Amino acid sequence: MEGTAPAQPYENHLPPPGYDPTSVDRWAGEPDKRPGRTAFQRDRARVLHSAALRRLAGKTQVVTLGTLPQVLDSARTGKTPIEAWDASPRTRLTHSLECAQVGRELGAALGCDPDLVEAACLSHDLGHPPFGHNGEQALNEFAHDCGGFEGNAQSLRLLTRIEPKRFQRSEETGDLVSVGLNLTRAALDAATKYPWPRGAHPTDPTSPKFGVYDDDRPVFDWIRKGAPDHRTCFEAQVMDWSDDVAYSVHDVEDGLHAGHIDPGCLYAEPERQSVFAVAIGRYVPADTDPAELAEALDRLLDQEWWPHGYDGSAVAQARLKDATSQLIGRFCLAAEGATRAAYGTGRLTRYAAELVVPGNARLECAVLKAVADRYVMQRAEQERLRADQRIMVAELAEALTARAPEGLDPQFRALFDEAPDDRARKRVLVDQIASLTDTSARSLHARLTI
Known part of the structure; x- marks a missing residue:
């Protein structure tokens, strides 16, 4: 449910030029700690300082860093094994930072608020699991009976639910409930590539791309209030x-x-x-x-x-x-x-x-x-490495299913214990796996399966 207005108005609750007041609304109303910053500057800072963004440093972009196949391939490239290890391919973090720099300048040239575009660019890959799109495929297979898995839908879930930054009390139970980073409506909308649920692609119902899980629809509907159906901002x-x-x-x-x-x-x-x-x-x-x-x-x-x-x-x-x-x-x-x-x-x-x-x-x-x-x-x-990674994610999901809450971080252990049914518990397992880096996924897999 949408929060109440902050106790007192501050300068940065006014929308920047070109934006209406609804664009700077937050799901949970909150006062400002430092008058003078714009709402979108706060959004950018929250994403930049989030643990989820830092974890992208350990997630694959295209080629996994420091893996044995890279060293073996040194014979073909003419590099020594040490040089192969030092190739330093981009990670999801470096890609996100570079995307943010490109987006900030292009957005500013077209009249967008640059902090808003940069926040969206920094956010766009936060929900991607370990091992890149390969891990995404394996998690989607595991989650087929609880709504599937999609990195963009997971990004929205992380921004509005998982990343611990702001909490509000539930009107139903009185319990504290996470609202994630509690970004503005415009920032969340700008980070949404696919503004539709699973199976509702506007031109291709079979497309695997979607932007929201069913249990995140309330906040998604709030974000999209007044927006044209299926159209990205x-x-x-x-x-x-x-x-x-x-x-x-x-x-x-x-x-x-x-x-x-x-x-x-x-x-x-x-x-x-x-x-x-x-x-x-x-x-x-x-x-x-x-x-x-x-x-x-x-x-x-x-x-x-x-x-x-x-x-x-x-x-x-x-x-x-x-x-x-x-x-x-x-x-x-x-x-x-x-x-x-x-x-x-x-x-x-x-x-x-x-x-x-x-x-x-x-x-x-x-x-x-x-x-x-x-x-x-x-x-x-x-190809061989990706096959091994898919097997690892599948085995890790199976081991967590059998042994949970063992293997879960404290945050996800609490959510698992509070989950009302098997479908909700499985979604917690998916959230846990998606939050792992490549290295922590290997480590947890080894601990639970060996």
Whole structure:
């Protein structure tokens, strides 16, 4: 239930320019500790200082850091095992920070509140479990009879329920109930990529993507009050494109730096066709003409700053970093220019506009995603590692089911004991596993199964 208004008004309870008063409402009303900060600055600070964000440092982005397959692969890359261990691929945390930097600048250029967009970008991956999308798949199978699992729905659950920051008393029982970080309505809406429950995708009912579990519907309905059905707000669209830009560009950068991607292979026709096959249906619609993807790839290869002949030298690393910067600027400027052409120069916020991303920019971004997918994610040793990780998550879920509340953190042990039925208890187990880092998941699995 929506909380009462704070005891006294402070300056930062006023909405920033371009936002109405409902955008800075919080589910549970609270006074301000420091007058003068905007509501969205407080939102950003709460996410930045959250334990959930820190845990992303131990969660896989694309390639697991410091694993045996990386060391074994050193024979192919020409690196020593120590160098393979020091490759330092991005984690979910570094990706989120980079996404936030991209989103903050793009949002500000379009008239959004930059702190609001940055808070959304920092929040967008908080609900992802250990082992990336691989762990997400395994948890979804385990949770099939209690509402499934989706990283974005889990992010909303974490922001509004799990992360301990604010509590309010239940009107029904009088007990203290967590309201998570108690972010503003606009911040929670901006972090919502898929504003619908499971099975309610507006164009594809079979899509696995959704943004809210059934038992989180009350706060979701409060967030979405007055919003058009199934439509993401403008800030969420900026966050979503910033996410695409950041991970498409940086995954290729990581792949080149680690020696998994040979830039010369992108000129060989069989290799190009294999990249396009990965892209079609996964990163672009199934009816996309491969010739369009070929043109997109050639546009990138024709750029003077493209990292041709990357060899890992200091000069090559500097050129690669410049190429990364050029690509991010290229994609952001394309979206900014097209959106301004459609809506003019005014402040664009909430539901006053749609982010316009030109088709050529989307195709170029999709090609980069497919390159990283083909040469980094689809390596044989990564496939074997992912298979082992899925088995580990499944075994961990089975062990927790059999032995809970043993193995649960104190926070989740209390929730497990208070759960009214088996479905609710299983959701607590899912919440516990999703909160683990890669390392803590391995450790807990070893403790409960060996």
